[in-house]
Amino acid sequence: MKENEWKVxxxxxxxxxxxxxxxxxxxSSFVSSESVYMLIIFNFLFVSLTFPLDGTLTxxxxxxxxxxxxxxxxxxxxxxxxxxxxxxxxxxxxTVYIILSPFVNFIWIVSFWSISLTAxxxxxxxxxxxxxxx
Amino acid sequence: xxxxxxxxxxxxxxxxxIAYLTRHYIFxxxxxxxxxxxEKATTVGNAAYQPTVSILIPALNEEKVIGRILQRMTELTYxxxxxxxxxxxxxxxxxxxxIAEQCSKAHSYIKVIHRSEKEGGRGKASTLNAGLKHAKGxxxxxxxxxxxxxxxxxxxxxxxxxxxxxxxxxxxVTVLNxxxxxxxxxxxxxxxxxxxxDQQARDSLGLITQLGGTVAGLRRxxxxxxxxxxxxxxxxxTDITFRVYLAGYKIRYVNEAECYEEAVESWRxxxxxxxxxxxxxxxxxxxxxxxxxxxSNLRFREKVDGLLLLNVYFMPILALLSWIISVPxxxxxxxxxxxxxxxxxxxxxxxxxxxxxxxFEVGIGAYLxxxxxxxxxxxxxxxxxxxxxxxxxxxxxxxxxxxxxRRNGNHWAKTVHSGNGNSYIMS
Amino acid sequence: xxMIPNLTPxxxxxxxxxxxxxxxxxxxxxxxxxxxxxxxxxxxxxxAPVMQTKIRETILMVNVEEEHRFDQMLAKKMADVMAxxxxxxx
Numbered sequence: 001m002k003e004n005e006w007k008v009x010x011x012x013x014x015x016x017x018x019x020x021x022x023x024x025x026x027x028s029s030f031v032s033s034e035s036v037y038m039l040i041i042f043n044f045l046f047v048s049l050t051f052p053l054d055g056t057l058t059x060x061x062x063x064x065x066x067x068x069x070x071x072x073x074x075x076x077x078x079x080x081x082x083x084x085x086x087x088x089x090x091x092x093x094x095t096v097y098i099i100l101s102p103f104v105n106f107i108w109i110v111s112f113w114s115i116s117l118t119a120x121x122x123x124x125x126x127x128x129x130x131x132x133x134x
Numbered sequence: 135x136x137x138x139x140x141x142x143x144x145x146x147x148x149x150x151x152i153a154y155l156t157r158h159y160i161f162x163x164x165x166x167x168x169x170x171x172x173e174k175a176t177t178v179g180n181a182a183y184q185p186t187v188s189i190l191i192p193a194l195n196e197e198k199v200i201g202r203i204l205q206r207m208t209e210l211t212y213x214x215x216x217x218x219x220x221x222x223x224x225x226x227x228x229x230x231x232x233i234a235e236q237c238s239k240a241h242s243y244i245k246v247i248h249r250s251e252k253e254g255g256r257g258k259a260s261t262l263n264a265g266l267k268h269a270k271g272x273x274x275x276x277x278x279x280x281x282x283x284x285x286x287x288x289x290x291x292x293x294x295x296x297x298x299x300x301x302x303x304x305x306x307v308t309v310l311n312x313x314x315x316x317x318x319x320x321x322x323x324x325x326x327x328x329x330x331x332d333q334q335a336r337d338s339l340g341l342i343t344q345l346g347g348t349v350a351g352l353r354r355x356x357x358x359x360x361x362x363x364x365x366x367x368x369x370x371x372t373d374i375t376f377r378v379y380l381a382g383y384k385i386r387y388v389n390e391a392e393c394y395e396e397a398v399e400s401w402r403x404x405x406x407x408x409x410x411x412x413x414x415x416x417x418x419x420x421x422x423x424x425x426x427x428x429x430s431n432l433r434f435r436e437k438v439d440g441l442l443l444l445n446v447y448f449m450p451i452l453a454l455l456s457w458i459i460s461v462p463x464x465x466x467x468x469x470x471x472x473x474x475x476x477x478x479x480x481x482x483x484x485x486x487x488x489x490x491x492x493x494f495e496v497g498i499g500a501y502l503x504x505x506x507x508x509x510x511x512x513x514x515x516x517x518x519x520x521x522x523x524x525x526x527x528x529x530x531x532x533x534x535x536x537x538x539x540r541r542n543g544n545h546w547a548k549t550v551h552s553g554n555g556n557s558y559i560m561s
Numbered sequence: 562x563x564m565i566p567n568l569t570p571x572x573x574x575x576x577x578x579x580x581x582x583x584x585x586x587x588x589x590x591x592x593x594x595x596x597x598x599x600x601x602x603x604x605x606x607x608x609a610p611v612m613q614t615k616i617r618e619t620i621l622m623v624n625v626e627e628e629h630r631f632d633q634m635l636a637k638k639m640a641d642v643m644a645x646x647x648x649x650x651x
Contacts, residue, residue: 049494052166053501074582081575088572099461104583107513110493111586114509117501284605312601316594322601392605507599510589558602 007052010060014051017061018043021068034105035075042071042109050113055120063116067109074108140463147456154449157442158492161335168338169502180296187217187288188271188354192261194224194254196279197233198553199396203279204237204244212288219244222265225254230279255548258347259363259370266354266362275351280551282310282559283349283393290391291351301356301383302374304333305349305391310555314399319511320518321397321404323500326508327491330389330499337387341439342379347371349393356383367421369414376422376440382431396555405525407549412447412522412529419444420537450519450526 022040025031031039046067051060086093189207193200200221207219221238223231223246234246247268254261262276273292277283284290287305294303306329309322337343345352347370357363360377367373378385398404426432426440491499493512500509593599 045494049162049166049498077575077578077582081579084572084575094465095461099457103516104579107516107583107586110516111513111589113494114497114512115589117497117509118507121501121504121506308603308605310602312603313597319594319600394602394605503603505599505601505603507593507597508601510593512590513587514590 010051010057011047013057014047014060014064017064018047021065025072031072031075032079034101035071035079038105038109039068039071039075042067045109046113046116050116050120053117053120059119063119067112067116070108070112074105078104137463137466140459140466144456144459144463147452147459151449151453151456154442154446155492157439158332158495161332161339162495162498164335164338165331165502166498168334181289181293183293183296184213184216184289185272185292185295186270187212187273187275187292187351188265188269189217189219189275189277190262190265190269191219191221191277191279192224192258192265193221193226193230193234193279194261194548195226195228195230196551197226197229199280199551199555200230201233201237202553202556202559203277203281204234206282207244208237208241209285210283210288211286212292214243216271217243217288218269218271220265220268221246222261223248223254224261224264225249225251227251257365257368257370259365259367262370263362263365266357269354272354273351274354274357276348277393278348278395280396280555281348281393282395282555284391287349287391287393290388291349294386294388295351295353297386299384300386301378301381302345302350302352302385303391304343304345304385304387305393306330306333306387306389307346307349307395308392309397310394310558311396311399311552313558314397314554316514317399317401317404318397319508320514323496323508323511323515324491324518325397326499326503326505327496329387330502331495332491333387334389336439340384340433340435342375342436342443343385343387344443345371345375345378345385348395349391352378353383356381367414367417368410369418372415372418372444373421376418376426376444379436379440380422380425380429380431394555394559396551396553398549399552399554401521403549404521408522408525409529412526413533415444415447416530416533419448420533447526447529450522451530454523454527 022036022043025036025039028036043064046064050063082093082097086097089096191200191203191207204219204221210217219241221234221244223234231246231248234244238244238246245268247265249261249264253264266274273295275288275291283305291303291305294300307325308329309318309325311318312322313319333343335341350371352374356378357374360374360381363370364373375385398407423441423444426437426444429437432440493515496512496515497509
C-alpha cells in the first residue's frame with residue numbers, strides 16, 4: 001500500500017509539472033501550435049505511462065524535463081529548417097512538410113520514451129538487487 | 135462544398151483513430167494498475183480440474199519442426215491417460231508424416247491422420263475439422279507445429295474450464311527465434327504488446343478476448359454445436375472467437391500459460407502471413423459486425439470492443455486515407471480544430487501494426503517482461519506500419535473483388551518454418 | 562519575406578542538423594540491432610512462477626556491473642551453508 005501511495009504521489013506531482021510546462025508552452029509565442037500539441041501529448045503520455053513505474057521521482061522528473069527540452073530544440077531546429085527550405089522551394093515544400101512531418105515529429109517522442117523505459121528498468125533491477133542483498 | 139466533405143471525412147477518420155488510441159491507452163493503464171496484483175496472484179481457476187484433452191497439431195510440410203513439438207508433447211506434465219495428441223498431416227510432400235508416425239509408434243497417445251495431397255492444403259480450418267472427427271477429449275487444444283510449450287501448459291489452460299461459462303481459453307505466445315534478424319525482433323515487439331498488454335487488459339476488463347488459433351482451447355461440445363471451424367474464413371480463430379461470445383460463453387486469457395513460436399523470418403513471409411490475417415479478419419468483420427450489434431448475449435462494452443476488434447485491420451487503410459485528406463485540407467482552408475486532430479495521425483502511425491498494439495503498449499509490455507533494451511527497437515515499428523498499409527489495402531481489394539464476383543478467393547499461403555528456433559531452446 | 566544573410570551555409574547546416582537529429586533518434590535502435598544486449602528470446606520456464614522469479618533474480622544479479630557485490634553475497638551464502646555442514650556431520 002505504501003508503495004502504491006508514493007506512486008500516486010509521483011503521478012500527481014508529474015501531472016502538475018507537466019501541466020505547468022504545457023501552460024508555459026501554450027503561452028509562448030515562439031512555439032508553433034502543432035508543436036505545442038505534440039509536447040502536451042508527450043507530457044500527458046510520459047507522465048501517465050512512466051510515472052507509475054518503479055524509479056525515483058527525481059529520475060522521472062528529470063526525464064520529463066529533458067524530453068521537453070529535446071522537443072523544444074527539435075521544434076526550433078525543424079521550424080528554422082522548414083522556413084529556410086521554403087525560401088528556396090516555395091509552396092512545394094509546404095506539401096513535403098505536411099506529408100513528412102507526422103514521421104519526423106513523433107520519432108523523438110517514441111525514441112525518447114523507449115529509452116526512458118530502459119532507465120526505469122535499470123532502476124527496477126537496482127531495487128531487486130537491494131532486496132536480494134537484504 | 136469540397137472543403138466541407140473533406141472536413142467531415144477527416145473528422146470521422148481521426149475520431150475513429152482516437153477511439154482506437156483511447157481503447158489501447160485504457161488497456162495499458164489497466165495492465166499497469168493490475169501489475170502488482172498479477173505478480174502476487176495465485177492461480178485463477180480450479181487447478182484440480184483436469185478434463186480429458188485432445189491436442190490437434192495441423193502440419194503441412196513441417197519436417198523441420200514437427201519432431202520438436204512431438205518430443206515436447208511427451209514431456210508435458212499432464213496425465214497421459216487424460217490426453218491424446220492428433221497430428222493431422224495435411225498432404226505433406228516432405229517427411230512430416232514419417233516423423234509423426236515414428237513418434238506415434240513410440241507413444242500410444244499420439245495419433246496421426248494422413249490426408250492426401252488432394253484432400254489437404256485447403257487451409258487450417260479444414261485441417262482442424264479433419265482432426266476433430268477423431269478427437270475424444272472434452273477439451274480441444276490447438277498447437278501449430280512450430281510451437282514449443284511449457285511443460286505444465288495444459289494444467290494452466292484447462293483449469294479455466296472449471297467455470298462452465300468459459301467456452302475457450304487462450305495462452306500467451308512468445309517468439310523463440312527472436313534474435314534471428316530484424317523481422318523476428320520486430321514481430322516479437324508486436325507479440326509483446328498484443329499479448330502481454332492487449333489480451334491481458336481485455337481479459338481483465340471483461341471484453342472480447344481473442345483466440346489466436348494456437349495455444350488455444352475450446353470445449354468440444356461447444357465447438358460441435360457451433361458447427362466446427364468455418365472453412366470459408368481465412369481467420370478461423372477470429373471467427374470462432376465471435377461465435378463463442380455470440381453463443382453466450384466467454385474466453386479467458388491465461389498469461390502464465392506460455393508457448394514459444396517461430397516467427398516469420400523474412401519480409402516476404404511477413405507479407406503472406408499478415409495478408410492472410412488481414413483478409414480473414416475483414417471476412418469476419420463482414421460476417422459478424424451486425425450480429426455483434428444485435429446480440430443479446432453481449433454487454434454494451436463487449437459490443438463496442440467487439441466492433442473495434444473486428445474492424446481493426448481496416449485502420450491502416452483509414453489512417454493512410456486521413457493522412458492523404460489532410461494534405462488538400464491543409465492548403466484549402468483548414469478548420470480551427472484541424473491542428474488538434476491532425477496530431478492523431480503521427481501517433482496512429484506507431485499504432486496500427488501487427489497485433490495493433492501502439493508503441494506505448496509495446497513499451498509497457500516489454501517493461502513488465504523485464505526487458506532492458508528490446509524497447510529501443512520501437513521506433514522501427516514505423517516501417518512495419520508502412521508495410522502493413524499495402525498489405526491491408528490489397529487484402530481489402532481482393533476481398534471486395536471476390537465478394538462482387540462471388541469468387542472463392544481464399545488461398546491459404548502456408549508459413550514456412552525453418553527450424554532455426556531449435557538453436558534457441560534452453561534445456 | 563525577410564532576407565536571411567549567408568543563407569547557403571545556414572541551409573547546409575540546417576540540413577545536417579535535421580538529418581543528425583533524426584539519425585540520433587534512430588541510433589538506439591541501430592545500436593541494439595548491431596550490438597544487442599537484449600536480443601531474447603524471453604525465458605519461459607517450465608516450472609512454477611517461484612522458480613522463474615528465482616532464476617530471473619539470479620540473471621539480474623549476474624547482469625549487474627558491480628561483480629564485487631555479487632561475489633560478496635555469494636561468499637556470504639556459501640559461508641552460511643558451510644556453517645551448517647559441521648552440524649549435519651555431527
